[in-house]
Amino acid sequence: EVHLVESGGGLVQPGGSLRLSCAASGFIFSNYWMSWVRQAPGKGLEWVANIEPVGRDKYYVDSVMGRFTISRDNAMNSLYLQMNSLRAEDTAVYYCATQAYYSFHHWGQGTLVTVSS
Amino acid sequence: QSVLTQPPSVSGAPGQRVTISCTGSSSNIGAHYDAHWYQQIPGTAPKLLIYGNNNRPSGVPDRFSGSKSGTSASLAISGLQAEDEADYYCQSYDSSLTNFVFGAGTKVTVL
Numbered sequence: 001e002v003h004l005v006e007s008g009g010g011l012v013q014p015g016g017s018l019r020l021s022c023a024a025s026g027f028i029f030s031n032y033w034m035s036w037v038r039q040a041p042g043k044g045l046e047w048v049a050n051i052e053p054v055g056r057d058k059y060y061v062d063s064v065m066g067r068f069t070i071s072r073d074n075a076m077n078s079l080y081l082q083m084n085s086l087r088a089e090d091t092a093v094y095y096c097a098t099q100a101y102y103s104f105h106h107w108g109q110g111t112l113v114t115v116s117s
Numbered sequence: 118q119s120v121l122t123q124p125p126s127v128s129g130a131p132g133q134r135v136t137i138s139c140t141g142s143s144s145n146i147g148a149h150y151d152a153h154w155y156q157q158i159p160g161t162a163p164k165l166l167i168y169g170n171n172n173r174p175s176g177v178p179d180r181f182s183g184s185k186s187g188t189s190a191s192l193a194i195s196g197l198q199a200e201d202e203a204d205y206y207c208q209s210y211d212s213s214l215t216n217f218v219f220g221a222g223t224k225v226t227v228l
Contacts, residue, residue, distance in 0.1 A: 035217070037163075044119065045155070045163060045206055047217035061216055095162055101169055102210045102217070103153035107162040 002026040002106040004096050009111030016086050016115070022079040022096030022108055030054075030074040033099040036081050038092035039110075046092075049081065050099055064090075086115045120145060121207050121220035128226040134195040137223045139207030141188050145218060150210040152190030154183055157204045157222075166205070167192060194225070202227045 008020040020036070035050040049060045049070040058070050069082040079096050093112050097104040122140040129135040139152060146152050154167040165174050167183035170190060180201075182193045190209075194201055207220040 044222045045208075045219040047219070050217075059215070062214075101153075102151060103165060103168040103208065104155075104163075105165050105168070105174065107164070109162050 002098065004098070004106060004108035006094060006096055006108045006111040009094065009113045011114045011116065012086055013117050014087060014115055017082070017084045018086065018113060020081040020083065020094055020096075020111060020113070022081075024077045024079065024096075024098075027098070027106075029072075029077040034070075034072060034079045035097050035099045035104060036070060036079075037095045037097055037104060037107075038090075038113075039095070040089075040092040043092075048094070051079070083113070086113075088115050091115045119221040120211055120214065120218040121209060123205075123207060123220035123223045125221070126224045126226065128228055129197045130228045131197055131199065133197050134193060135197060135225065136194075137192045137205055137207075137225070139190045139192070139220050141190070141209060143188060144213040145188075145209040145211040146185065146190055147188035148212050150212070152183065152185050153208045154181075154190075154192045155206045155208065157206065158202075159204070163206065197225075197227055199227050201225060 003025045005023045036048040051070045067085045071080045093110040095110045096108045098106040151169045155163040156166045157163040170185040171183045204222045211218045
């Protein structure tokens, strides 16, 4: 059974940094594209970034370009999101998800990031 | 404002059939990118309901079905049940934005 567990969320001041992790199990992690998707409180879903299986190609939504970095460690079955220069509008639950057929098949439970002074 | 347009809410009595529309454009659904659907029960993570316009992952009841025509897609729920009360999101890929895009979501209420 596919299992994704996010961690690393918390309260951070504007301009601060945070690193999210996603531990994957139950599937061959190194075969899959992976994505981060976020959901602001009371709002809809927004795709943030994705990374191809060997970690070479990475893509981002414009609003996080240059501030967020997605990475993965296939030996550790882990996905990461380094978030710098955080803004209030980055406040959201961040989900990691497996990606296939341009859709998101398996999701973690999410980790809450709150950017506030 | 979302790239994919969904009605904010739909409702139906138990046993009825409801449909949720998702209207896109020539740079996403109309550009032959597939539509996908997710169910999100409040307080929980989204769950993939339909992928590739009309394919159900294993474990999803066949009461849920999807279709696509032109620049729009639809999700139908037949034999509506109380447990179907949730938010439903459509999603596709947009070639102009080079982004995955979601609709704003539709709240389904079982009367």
